[in-house]
Amino acid sequence: MSRVYNFSAGPAALPLSVLQEVQAEMLEWDGQGASVMEVSHRSKAFVELAAQAEQDLRDLMAIPDNYKVLFVQGGATTQFSAIPLNLKHLGQSADYAHTGHWSKKAIADAKRFIDVNVVCDTSAEAYKSVPVKTQWTVDPNAAYLHLTPNETIAGVEFDWLPDTDVPICADLSSTILSRPIDVSKFGVIYAGAQKNIGPAGITIVIVREDLLGHCDPQAPRMLDWTVMAESDSMSNTPPTFAWYLAAKVFKWLKAQGGLEAMAAVNAEKADMLYGYIDASDGYYTNPVQESDRSWMNVPFLIHDTDLEASFIEQATKAGLHSLKGHRSVGGMRASIYNATGIDAVKALMQFMQDFQAQNPR
Ligand SMILES: Cc1ncc(COP(=O)(O)O)c(C=O)c1O
Numbered sequence: 001m002s003r004v005y006n007f008s009a010g011p012a013a014l015p016l017s018v019l020q021e022v023q024a025e026m027l028e029w030d031g032q033g034a035s036v037m038e039v040s041h042r043s044k045a046f047v048e049l050a051a052q053a054e055q056d057l058r059d060l061m062a063i064p065d066n067y068k069v070l071f072v073q074g075g076a077t078t079q080f081s082a083i084p085l086n087l088k089h090l091g092q093s094a095d096y097a098h099t100g101h102w103s104k105k106a107i108a109d110a111k112r113f114i115d116v117n118v119v120c121d122t123s124a125e126a127y128k129s130v131p132v133k134t135q136w137t138v139d140p141n142a143a144y145l146h147l148t149p150n151e152t153i154a155g156v157e158f159d160w161l162p163d164t165d166v167p168i169c170a171d172l173s174s175t176i177l178s179r180p181i182d183v184s185k186f187g188v189i190y191a192g193a194q195k196n197i198g199p200a201g202i203t204i205v206i207v208r209e210d211l212l213g214h215c216d217p218q219a220p221r222m223l224d225w226t227v228m229a230e231s232d233s234m235s236n237t238p239p240t241f242a243w244y245l246a247a248k249v250f251k252w253l254k255a256q257g258g259l260e261a262m263a264a265v266n267a268e269k270a271d272m273l274y275g276y277i278d279a280s281d282g283y284y285t286n287p288v289q290e291s292d293r294s295w296m297n298v299p300f301l302i303h304d305t306d307l308e309a310s311f312i313e314q315a316t317k318a319g320l321h322s323l324k325g326h327r328s329v330g331g332m333r334a335s336i337y338n339a340t341g342i343d344a345v346k347a348l349m350q351f352m353q354d355f356q357a358q359n360p361r
Pocket residue numbers: 009010074075076077078102148150151152153171172173174192193
């Protein structure tokens with residue numbers, strides 16, 4: 001077996017021990033005489049798994065009792081539409097922060113259902129920072145305020161919240177479970193699984209109960225959070241394998257010491273890598289303002305763009321995979337989610353050092 005250091009932005013690395021457990025249970029899960037993929041989602045065993053997964057996530061994130069936890073399909077992208085469809089009764093327009101490629105997509109989808117007020121917009125400067133909250137033009141009458149606290153492509157992250165009394169809806173796809181957050185400050189949190197939760201195919205929505213019950217009646221029933229909450233996320237056949245795997249990742253996170261422990265490791269990984277880049281005297285650079293740098297997605301450039309192709313090719317040969325930047329921005333990007341450990345970051349830094357030595361300025 002040969003497993004590489006995996007810097008993929010998503011679907012991303014999963015913890016090895018989780019994969020090994022899955023491997024061991026592939027032919028028979030939980031004494032069922034079948035794999036988890038081959039049993040009914042209504043079976044006692046699966047219903048128990050689903051309930052335990054929810055409880056473990058509640059424990060990890062300290063989710064208050066007045067929030068529902070939904071396991072839905074369609075990825076985070078489907079929630080770009082579900083949010084306005086479920087919340088548009090709250091106001092004439094919705095506030096959106098435009099801080100990266102994913103918030104841009106969320107805005108485009110929301111506009112099909114509700115008027116959008118863009119409270120800040122960094123597209124003109126290629127998403128290199130997040131405006132301080134005093135510069136945001138929030139509307140006190142907005143139905144809600146939508147944020148993307150971690151922008152996966154540009155590698156921009158902010159962990160503070162703007163001052164507003166309207167429900168905050170946050171796309172945490174690429175930062176959920178990387179550190180503790182105060183869930184009670186949010187109306188809705190959602191995240192596709194394929195970075196810090198599990199495989200693609202399942203999406204988590206954490207929604208405050210008072211926001212349920214008002215979905216646009218024309219909306220597909222699968223996008224109605226109330227329908228999903230009332231059916232324990234089993235309004236139709238759920239992605240059972242992805243749910244099962246997410247449940248194992250939650251157990252793994254608990255065994256690591258929970259989100260405080262993950263935050264310490266993630267801060268260390270990010271500090272090491274940004275520190276190395278900044279100390280390289282311009283050989284490597286990260287374009288993001290220091291205060292807004294992502295812990296999870298670290299884009300970087302080499303001083304000579306002609307070297308990029310050979311950097312990526314040689315890195316891949318050396319067992320460091322998926323370092324190519326997003327096709328819309330180029331350069332390199334190291335995604336260092338929970339399952340990509342300190343050893344991977346050290347191996348990357350060593351490779352960067354060797355590459356620089358072999359390709360001096
Ligand atoms: C921040 C963010 N939001 C949304 C998405 C889209 O997620 P999905 O592919 O699950 O629809 C992504 C995907 O990478 C993302 O990084």
